[in-house]
Amino acid sequence: MTDLAIQARDLTRAFDDFVAVDRITFDVRAGEVFGFLGANGAGKTTAIRMLTGLLKPTAGQATVAGHDIARDTEAVKRDIGYMSQRFSLYDDLTVRENVRLYGGIYDLSRSEIDERMRQMLSRLGLEHAEKELVSALPLGWKQKLAFSVALLHHPRVVFLDEPTSGVDPITRRQFWEMIYEAAHAGTTVLVTTHYMDEAEYCDRISIMVAGRIEAMGTPRELKEQAGVSSIDEFFVSLARPQQ
Amino acid sequence: MNALWGLLRKEAYHILRDRRTLAVLVLLPIVQVLLFGFSIRTDVKNVRLAIVDPAPDATTLELRNRFTATGTFRTVAVLQNERDLDRLFQTDTAQVAIVFEPGFGSRLVAGGVAQLLIIADATEPNSGAARQNFVTAVVQRYELEQRQRSGAIRILPEARARFNPTRESTNLFVPGLMALVLNIIAALMTALSLTREKETGTMEVLLVSPLRPWQIIVGKVAPYMLIGFVGVLTVLIEARLVFGVPIRGSLLLLLAEGGLFILVALSMGILISARTSSQRVAMMGAMLATMLPTQMLSGFIFPIESMPRVLQVIANIVPAKWFVLIARGIMLKGVGLAYLWQETLVLAGMAALLLVASTRSFKVRLQ
Numbered sequence: 001m002t003d004l005a006i007q008a009r010d011l012t013r014a015f016d017d018f019v020a021v022d023r024i025t026f027d028v029r030a031g032e033v034f035g036f037l038g039a040n041g042a043g044k045t046t047a048i049r050m051l052t053g054l055l056k057p058t059a060g061q062a063t064v065a066g067h068d069i070a071r072d073t074e075a076v077k078r079d080i081g082y083m084s085q086r087f088s089l090y091d092d093l094t095v096r097e098n099v100r101l102y103g104g105i106y107d108l109s110r111s112e113i114d115e116r117m118r119q120m121l122s123r124l125g126l127e128h129a130e131k132e133l134v135s136a137l138p139l140g141w142k143q144k145l146a147f148s149v150a151l152l153h154h155p156r157v158v159f160l161d162e163p164t165s166g167v168d169p170i171t172r173r174q175f176w177e178m179i180y181e182a183a184h185a186g187t188t189v190l191v192t193t194h195y196m197d198e199a200e201y202c203d204r205i206s207i208m209v210a211g212r213i214e215a216m217g218t219p220r221e222l223k224e225q226a227g228v229s230s231i232d233e234f235f236v237s238l239a240r241p242q243q
Numbered sequence: 244m245n246a247l248w249g250l251l252r253k254e255a256y257h258i259l260r261d262r263r264t265l266a267v268l269v270l271l272p273i274v275q276v277l278l279f280g281f282s283i284r285t286d287v288k289n290v291r292l293a294i295v296d297p298a299p300d301a302t303t304l305e306l307r308n309r310f311t312a313t314g315t316f317r318t319v320a321v322l323q324n325e326r327d328l329d330r331l332f333q334t335d336t337a338q339v340a341i342v343f344e345p346g347f348g349s350r351l352v353a354g355g356v357a358q359l360l361i362i363a364d365a366t367e368p369n370s371g372a373a374r375q376n377f378v379t380a381v382v383q384r385y386e387l388e389q390r391q392r393s394g395a396i397r398i399l400p401e402a403r404a405r406f407n408p409t410r411e412s413t414n415l416f417v418p419g420l421m422a423l424v425l426n427i428i429a430a431l432m433t434a435l436s437l438t439r440e441k442e443t444g445t446m447e448v449l450l451v452s453p454l455r456p457w458q459i460i461v462g463k464v465a466p467y468m469l470i471g472f473v474g475v476l477t478v479l480i481e482a483r484l485v486f487g488v489p490i491r492g493s494l495l496l497l498l499a500e501g502g503l504f505i506l507v508a509l510s511m512g513i514l515i516s517a518r519t520s521s522q523r524v525a526m527m528g529a530m531l532a533t534m535l536p537t538q539m540l541s542g543f544i545f546p547i548e549s550m551p552r553v554l555q556v557i558a559n560i561v562p563a564k565w566f567v568l569i570a571r572g573i574m575l576k577g578v579g580l581a582y583l584w585q586e587t588l589v590l591a592g593m594a595a596l597l598l599v600a601s602t603r604s605f606k607v608r609l610q
Binding site: 077 | 245246248249250252253256257260261443444445447448449450451452453454
């Protein structure tokens with residue numbers, strides 16, 4: 001129990017007749033980097049919305065950081081971080097104002113916020129940009145900043161919804177280094193992506209097709225089972241028959 | 244508390260950094276007061292008055308002087324009989340006429356009762372009614388003074404105009420204008436700022452956070468409440484300074500009722516934003532749902548009494564109608580809650596209903 005960061009059992013969400021997520025069951029261990037793969041519309045975002053308390057499941061159950069997502073939504077919210085598909089910082093606020101806003105939302109004290117901000121900015125090499133408007137930063141920096149802000153309150157689980165879309169390859173690599181760093185520090189990372197090379201970086205991955213988890217395991221296991229040389233090939237072979 | 248305070252400050256940054264929108268919000272009430280003020284005000288100044296006084300005596304002369312003394316009327320003709328009046332009206336030489344009955348003064352002294360006919364050009368119904376009301380007010384004031392001085396007299400003014408007159412003077416644009424300004428600031432801006440967060444995706448981050456829905460709503464809405472109050476004060480002060488519009492009743496009550504109306508407008512804004520996900524749609528929605536009814540059906544520009552029956556009924560569900568009634572009562576008639584409790588109750592009911600509906604609509608999106 002304690003070393004399971006996410007535990008989903010037959011988690012289901014239906015919208016009227018359409019079943020977006022269909023009885024998915026999976027565990028994510030604490031400190032794991034778990035890749036959540038699937039074509040557009042496969043149900044990844046719906047699953048994440050349930051795990052983050054934005055949507056109520058219509059059937060099944062799940063715990064995140066040990067809290068039941070349907071009953072203990074408020075406790076779940078305290079222990080998770082979230083970076084949305086779209087940009088999650090305010091463009092018309094400065095770096096510092098954004099950090100202080102989110103720190104305040106998670107009830108950190110002013111001195112804690114300022115201390116963590118200082119560390120964070122020096123790690124990112126963004127000390128000079130503290131008083132700059134976020135809109136003035138290049139996209140890659142914005143994404144790294146958004147990720148750091150999602151980690152500001154030291155969540156036990158962080159959900160990243162396509163964090164690297166539209167980012168250049170070098171920044172993507174740096175971004176993944178940050179993900180590893182967070183995982184090493186004990187934060188569980190659940191990440192969705194469309195980049196198959198990124199899937200190879202994950203400890204384990206699951207692939208969703210039409211609301212179901214069709215495959216799950218380490219990238220190596222999955223490739224060996226299917227006899228293919230890359231996750232990319234594996235993904236296409238899984239996803240294609242359904243489309 | 245810390246969290247809410249942070250949200251409020253963030254919203255303040257949004258507002259202060261969007262200079263152009265801020266400028267519009269600040270200038271809007273100022274310009275509106277001037278526009279409405281002057282366009283309506285000019286009509287009641289320099290009213291061309293024709294007087295029919297078949298047998299002038301001390302009383303009619305004094306009453307005639309009263310009209311000149313107001314500074315509002317310019318006597319264009321003094322006639323012996325009514326026959327020539329038609330020509331004056333047709334050529335637009337006169338806009339309003341008073342006709343004394345023969346022996347006006349002696350009847351008043353002897354019997355205490357005399358008749359007076361007021362004729363107003365009603366081609367422009369609103370200004371016609373306003374002028375006619377002004378004349379009636381002058382006559383009534385004279386009557387009142389005479390009564391205090393020398394006992395009971397009655398002047399029976401008979402109004403002739405094909406229009407159902409309202410009782411207030413031109414100052415009545417100010418209450419409606421407050422409603423309009425509040426709709427723009429509270430409803431429109433709230434809807435826009437909420438949908439903007441949905442558009443950019445930051446709303447999701449707020450919803451995932453431990454913030455309670457009410458904190459998010461208060462954090463988004465309170466700053467606009469403040470701007471709304473500033474807007475109301477701007478309108479009141481400017482109307483006072485430039486046009487001398489009075490506040491005869493309690494300013495405190497007026498502001499409290501304004502607060503109630505702000506709640507209504509904010510709730511409308513939240514409701515609109517709950518139904519839309521783009522700022523463009525939110526803008527159209529706010530115009531259609533709040534600004535249009537306020538301009539057309541609140542009695543602000545077009546008197547409700549002169550509307551077709553159906554519209555009169557529909558006007559009852561327009562919150563601005565009730566606010567305009569209340570604000571006119573306080574500002575122009577100087578009455579308090581004792582007279583306005585029913586209207587206040589309706590407005591409060593609407594505010595409560597909309598507030599509940601809007602917070603619920605906001606919660607529904609979490610599920």
